[in-house]
Amino acid sequence: MAAARRHLRKLLLSAERGEELHVLPMPWLSHRKLASFAYVAEQYGYRYDGFAPEYSPSTPTHVFAFRRTADAQQRAASTMEQYPDALRGGPLPGMRPGGSGLRPLPEASREVALLLARIMVDVTGSQYRRKRIRFAVTAAVIGLVVILVRGAFTAASVDGFLTGILPVIGGLSLLFLAAYVLGRRLSRRWAAKYRRMLDEAGVEWPINRLG
Structure with a gap:
């Protein structure tokens, strides 16, 4: 819950400064929590907008953007009136009290599910998937080379290297x-599932801002 409120506080600072985009590095392991936070952010006038402009898919950490809505000031004022204690331990908009603070209430579940679908379509996109796989493969190869070199220097004999280190390298x-x-x-599979969910709901994603 502390993480959710910390990031909400940062979002509200962006709102006070009137910033068009609020940038959020992925703070949770669960994309479902991010989708719940995106729902909360929308109540304060910032809508999930996909990857941040400066995001590089070659890094393992996702960085997301939230775009300020046209009625952001009114949304934030109304939400603050309804949830005056949101930053002080009270329930967050549309979320159950207690726990992580990011468990949606039944009335918010559908919107959170559609936000999750947008997020999953983004993180399983082909261009991002290819670069992340390249990053992972490079890291794996470097790890294997390090093990191989270390084994070559520490092995007592050639036979010890062949029978001790090579099987480990092969298994890994x-x-x-x-x-x-x-x-x-x-x-x-996830990409197809969540794309189908958005299509069935009539949600255009990603949004073509040039059209």
């Missing part, structure tokens, strides 16, 4: 390959 390589294949399949 197979493990990385299996994780890679499984990750690609899951990513494509």
Whole structure:
């Protein structure tokens, strides 16, 4: 709950300064929590807008943007009136009290689900997926090379290296390959699932701002 309120406080500072975009590095492991926070942010006048302009998919951390709505000032004023204690431990808009503070109430569940669908379509997009996979493969190769070199220097003999280190390298390589294949399949399945959810709800995503 502390994280949710900390990031909400930062968002409200952006609102006070009238900033068009509020940038949020991914603060939770769960995209569902991010979707719940996006719902809360919308009540204060900032709508989920996808990846931040400066976001680089070559890094493992996602950075998201929230765009100020035309009626942001009115939204924020109304929400603050209804939830005066949101920053002081009270319930957040549309969320159940207690716990992490980011568990949606039944009346907010559909909107949170559609926000989650937008987020998942973004994070499973092909251009971002390819670059993240490239990053992961590079990290895995470097890790294997480090193990290989260290094993070569610490092995008592050539036979010890061949029988001790190479099987470990082979096993880790197979493990990385299996994780890679499984990750690609899951990513494509999630992308199709959430794209279908948005299509059925009539939600255009991503928004074409040039059209």
